[in-house]
Amino acid sequence: MRRGTRYGVLLGPLLAGGAAPDLVTRAARGLGLPERGRYAVVVLGTPVPDAAVAEGPDVDGARWWWGAALGSPGAEVGSPGGAEDRAEGREVAVVLLGSAGPARAAARLRELGAGPGGVSPVVGSLAELGAARRLAGTALLTCEPGSREIVRLDERLPAALLVSRPELSTRLLAEVFGPLLTLVPAERSLLVETLEAWLECGGSVGRAAARLGCHRNTVFNRLRRLERLTARSLSRPRELVDLVLALDVLRLSSAPP
Structure with missing residues (x-):
């Protein structure tokens, strides 16, 4: 070098x-x-x-x-x-x-x-x-x-698209996670952590529960609550894309989840 x-x-x-x-x-x-x-x-x-x-x-x-x-x-x-x-x-x-x-x-x-x-x-x-x-x-x-x-x-590449257009990234975060961001930090972090674990475990509630050290029903309930807050379903591919991209924006933000 x-x-x-x-x-x-x-x-x-x-x-x-x-x-x-x-x-x-x-x-x-x-x-x-x-x-x-x-x-x-x-x-x-x-x-x-x-x-x-x-x-x-x-x-x-x-x-x-x-x-x-x-x-x-x-x-x-x-x-x-x-x-x-x-x-x-x-x-x-x-x-x-x-x-x-x-x-x-x-x-x-x-x-x-x-x-x-x-x-x-x-x-x-x-x-x-x-x-x-x-x-x-x-x-x-x-x-x-x-x-x-x-x-x-x-x-x-998906995250690169987001950072290349910060004004759209900000809009995406507000549109998808707006209600989630109004929660107190500890509550918000819990839902975000659960979503991240579920994604990393390939959509398996059982594996996510093992990773998080809680009952699978707890994971299921948290995910259902997140769906209600964001008005998006994890079972609908296009809506899942919205959630994943918004999660990337949140991850890249200087503020903690």
């Missing part, structure tokens, strides 16, 4: 997006990178650990280049208010992927104690790094506040 002013200067225009072909070629030569290859971009929400910038490739052959933090001069462009703009001031890396792909890159960051962080999908050239950087920044925004998660965008 490499880091330095020289790398940042060369990477900045690529990560900003829209670099002219001759600039991409010069950057590739300066960095010693192929113009075409399997690349991913990582955006971290905290300073990069020292161990992450050690020289040399990873065990699977991946090579890392750490550039300027997002929001630094020449390294950040985009439409105001977009998800990528809300990720300014973050650490960013370009990864020439090894044989194990982006999943191994994410695992490597977890091993180093980095996070929270987002990893972009694979792109096929240096010219696509700007788009990859924006997607990695969006993935970062799907991490729960205060967490140390390292997530790949492809694992968080």
Whole structure:
């Protein structure tokens, strides 16, 4: 993994997006990178650990280049208010992927104690790094506040849609969970925790009850109450989608459930 002013200067225009072909070629030569290859971009929400910038490739052959933090001069462009703009001031890396792909890159960051962080999908050239950087920044925004998660965008696509349109996310939360949000925090948390357990247990009331340490009738009654409060049924797929998406918005909110 490499880091330095020289790398940042060369990477900045690529990560900003829209670099002219001759600039991409010069950057590739300066960095010693192929113009075409399997690349991913990582955006971290905290300073990069020292161990992450050690020289040399990873065990699977991946090579890392750490550039300027997002929001630094020449390294950040985009439409105001977009998800990528809300990720300014973050650490960013370009990864020439090894044989194990982006999943191994994410695992490597977890091993180093980095996070929270987002990893972009694979792109096929240096010219696509700007788009990859924006997607990695969006993935970062799907991490729960205060967490140390390292997530790949492809694992968080529904949540990524939500964070990309915060005004719609706010509206969705109010429309679906409005009555639930009026409950006292302890009562609200109990219903939210039960819904989360039921979803994680594949819709099994019995398994959810075992996880929560209560009787299955207690889980059933809580879920029925949640259905009444939200006017949505867990047995109707479209209404269940509403509940799951609203739950994601609540999870990503800085306020506790």
